[in-house]
Amino acid sequence: MISEPYIYAKRSFVEGIPYENVRKEKxxxxxxxxxxxxxxxxxxxxxxxxxxxxxxxLIYVVSGELKSVINDEVxxxxxxxxxxxxxxxxxxFERKRGCKYICIQVDLPFIFSGILSPxxxxxxxxxxxxxxxxxxxxxxxxxxxxxxxxxxxxxxHENESKERLSRLSIRTSLxxxxxxxxxKWEDMNKSTDQEPKNSKLLKLAPVxxxxxxxxxxxxxxxxxxxxxxxxxxxxxxxxSAAVGMGFTEYLNFVRIHEAERLLVSTDDTxxxxxxxxxxxxxxxxxxxxxxxxxxxxxKYRQRFSNK
Numbered sequence: 001m002i003s004e005p006y007i008y009a010k011r012s013f014v015e016g017i018p019y020e021n022v023r024k025e026k027x028x029x030x031x032x033x034x035x036x037x038x039x040x041x042x043x044x045x046x047x048x049x050x051x052x053x054x055x056x057x058l059i060y061v062v063s064g065e066l067k068s069v070i071n072d073e074v075x076x077x078x079x080x081x082x083x084x085x086x087x088x089x090x091x092x093f094e095r096k097r098g099c100k101y102i103c104i105q106v107d108l109p110f111i112f113s114g115i116l117s118p119x120x121x122x123x124x125x126x127x128x129x130x131x132x133x134x135x136x137x138x139x140x141x142x143x144x145x146x147x148x149x150x151x152x153x154x155x156x157h158e159n160e161s162k163e164r165l166s167r168l169s170i171r172t173s174l175x176x177x178x179x180x181x182x183x184k185w186e187d188m189n190k191s192t193d194q195e196p197k198n199s200k201l202l203k204l205a206p207v208x209x210x211x212x213x214x215x216x217x218x219x220x221x222x223x224x225x226x227x228x229x230x231x232x233x234x235x236x237x238x239x240s241a242a243v244g245m246g247f248t249e250y251l252n253f254v255r256i257h258e259a260e261r262l263l264v265s266t267d268d269t270x271x272x273x274x275x276x277x278x279x280x281x282x283x284x285x286x287x288x289x290x291x292x293x294x295x296x297x298x299k300y301r302q303r304f305s306n307k
Contacts, residue, residue: 030110047095058102059082059104070083070085102153108244216255
């Protein structure tokens with residue numbers, strides 16, 4: 001989770017703008033819903049006031065029109081258009097009758113953990129650097145020639161079904177959507193010779209490599225600090241600012257997601273899985289698992305595994 005102070009550090013002018021903490025409100029690192037302004041059983045505000053969050057937000061307009069303002073830029077989205085809002089960007093929406101859209105809010109690690117290598121994390125920088133001039137609107141006539149609409153709809157339907165492999169299917173579709181967006185942004189940056197200003201993740205590549213490969217071992221932040229030639233205290237601050245979460249939190253994140261895989265694919269006991277992914281204390285593992293998935297490992301296995 002990207003902390004609120006981190007966002008303030010990136011975008012000092014957002015002081016006074018409400019911070020939307022979806023993780024705290026919904027207790028999840030991924031949130032998806034269908035907004036239908038014409039529904040009579042739900043009150044929909046015509047105007048959603050300016051706010052920002054630590055999530056990547058994708059808005060796919062199903063029908064009607066949606067007026068959005070992102071960093072003071074007015075963007076009109078119509079049926080079939082995709083609007084992309086990077087973490088930390090101040091945005092608002094104006095809706096009226098006929099407006100329907102799919103909204104996806106997601107933590108970047110939810111999408112990319114275990115998919116990108118640590119070195120490839122540099123490709124996330126555009127999502128996490130709002131100083132770049134990046135297009136927020138992907139028009140229907142462009143993305144209709146791709147699988148993007150299909151992937152967006154798949155995310156929504158899988159989230160509604162909540163079947164055993166839904167989470168994996170959602171991650172797969174979101175990674176395809178984000179890859180498309182990143183490639184488009186990369187092409188635009190090449191044409192303008194604009195380079196990302198934030199290179200912090202690149203300096204942490206050796207650390208991310210160790211965590212992703214040796215997460216089951218006893219990895220100490222002091223050793224990682226030495227690996228990148230930093231003091232322990234400076235490394236702690238640097239890592240939090242670059243990754244969006246503390247080193248221990250990131251290490252637990254990687255371990256828990258490996259545990260998730262083992263729960264649905266093996267017959268190992270909870271204690272065995274806890275030890276195999278690097279937790280020496282099963283109770284602490286269960287606490288951390290509940291923190292990420294809002295359920296116990298046992299209940300998660302019962303729900304999503306055929307074992």
